[in-house]
Amino acid sequence: MRSHTLVPRLLLLGSLTLTAACSSGASEPSGKAPTDARPDSSSSAVETVDPSKIKGLNIVNDNSERKSCPFATSYPDVPGAQAMTAAMKKDVRGRLAAFRSGACTAGAGRAEGRDLNISHQFLVASGDVLGVRLITQDHGAAGSGLSTRTYWYDGKAGAYRTALGLVATGSRNAFIAALKDQLQGREGVDAGTLHDAFAGRRDRTAVLDDMAFTADGGLRVEFDGGEVGTPAAGSYVVTLSKKAITPWLSAFGLRAQRQTVRPGGPLDLGAPHVPDPAVPTHTASGDDGTDCKKVKCIALTFDDGPAAPETAILLTSLARYKARVTFFTIGQNVAAHPDLVRAEARAGHEIGNHSWNHPDLTRLTPEQIASQLNRTSAAIKAATGQAPTVFRPPYGALNETVRSATTMSPVLWNVDTEDWKYPDAAKVAQIVVGKARPNAVVLMHDIHATSVEAVPEILRILTARAYRFVTVSHLRATL
Structure with missing residues (x-):
């Protein structure tokens, strides 16, 4: 994370206050898309899945807050779809390795100002069909740095399918011919490029790696920049109508199309019994009456959650000491685990906004920033009944662009545990205890099991030193 030096009390108080949609058969380059373009896109391949309905869903999060190598990644782990999860994991790790070798190593080849963001979007999760899109944005890389890929799971066959698996083997030549027909003549596309893109069987699978059904049963195919045209032209989208695509679909493709248009019930991929996750039921008793002018207060803050089961474990630890904290939540995780966010609020904790999928907001336009924050606030309000104020x-x-895009008050920190760097509970606890001082705002992450494991020791030692654990907004109000 970006470093923040210790500041006098008055300065601390100041810091605390602080695609183009294509019609059937049409195509056009979408150019440079923002980090949040896919989740918020008004294109025909809209997201309609409520991830909280996917039983046993686990969002696999990882991040690095190191200034010279910032990244945030996420992908879903769905019971019964282990092969698909393994494919996503392999791809995410590969992209991370490439990013680290190009942006995070000293010497030649190091690219200043890069950050990597990999987020996810559910396309369909119904019956025996699961579809997920991963959206990768590598700011500072060549071209737009944007790429997308879809992953499919066939519960009936118990098999992971690539995007091209939606199309029957015997129909692929006709399908590709239709795509070429729609792409030819577009700016930045020439016959040679198109031929090379689809020349071999392996090339076809790699190029046709983002395919999803529209709400009316058409098929939307997206090509990353440089795949079928010049990199400068950006990505291209082709949408084929339901009438055109249906005869070419595989048996799995037909089921995926049907489950997208008319979801047939809860997702069931044949996994063994998946127990309901434990959600703490702790309830705060009234408002916090702590006066931070008279007692030693400290504000613990937890970023990037909620996460299962880490957040639930953390809530239980906090309840034992009647400690209140502030959770800065990621919107896509709130959507997946609204029950945990409700549990946070019920226990008297403060829920803050940490964007939808953790991009560097200073790289986005005002509209994109507002989208990231507003969508997350809406998810928090849907879960708790109250919109966040921080x-x-x-x-x-x-x-200033970020500040101006929202009425919420920004909150930074003055104690950085760097817990993402140290997967060691004892080390994290030692850092917090060693740097604790009255009115400090401490940065931690509840997506890391070792950070959650460190909390009981932090609470035990600092309670013995007469500290009271309060939310950021309570600290502001009483100083």
Whole structure:
């Protein structure tokens, strides 16, 4: 994370206050898309899945807040779809390795100002069909740095399918011919490029790696920049109508199309019994009457959740000491685990906004920033009944454009545990205890099991030193 030096009390108080949609058969380059373009896109391949209905869903999160190598990644782990999860995991790790070798190593080849963001979007999760899109944005890379890929799971066959698996083997030549027909003549596309893109069987699978059904049963195919045209032209989208695509679909493709248009019930991929996750039922008794002018207060803050089961474990630890904290939540995780966010609020904790999928907000337009924050606030309000009043910008990246895009108050920190760097509970606890002082705002992450494991020791030692654990907004109000 970006470093923040210790500041006098008055300065601390100041910081605390602080695609183109294509019609059937049409195509056009979508150009440079923002980090949040896919989740918020008004294109025909809209997201309609409520991830909280996917039983046993686990969102696999990882991040690095190191200034020279910032990244945030997420992908879903769905019971019964292990092969698909393994494919996503392999791809995410591969992209991370490439990013680290190009942006995070000293010497030649290091690219200043890069950050990597990999987020996810559910396309369909119904019956025996699961579809997920991963959206990768590598700011500072060549071209737009944007790429997308879809992953499919066939519960009936118990098999992972690539995007091209939606199309029957015997129909693929006709399908590709239709795509070429729609792409030819577009700016930046020539016959040679198209031929090379689809020349071999392996090339076809790699190029046709983002395919999803529209709400009316058409098929939307997206090509990353440089795949079928010049990199400068950006990505291209082709949408084929339901009438055109249906005869070419595989048996799985037909089921995926049907489950997208008319979801047939809860997702069932044949996994063994998946127990309901434990959600704490702790309830705060009234408002916090702590006067931070008279006693030693400290504000513990937790970013990037909620996560299962880590957040639930954390809530139980906090309840034992009647400690209140502030959670800065990621919107896509709130959507997946609204029950945990409700549990946070019920226990008297503060819920803050940490964007939808953790991009560097200072790299986005005002409209994109507002989308990231507003969508997350809406998810928090849907879960708790109250919209957040505070937000923490990812990586602590804050400028006037970000401030002006929201009425929420930004919250930074002055004790950085760097717990993402140290997967060691004892080390994290030692850092917090060693740096604790009255009115400090401490940065931690509840997506890391070792950070959650460190909390009981932090609470035990600091309670013995007469500290009271309060939310950021309570600290502001009483100083």
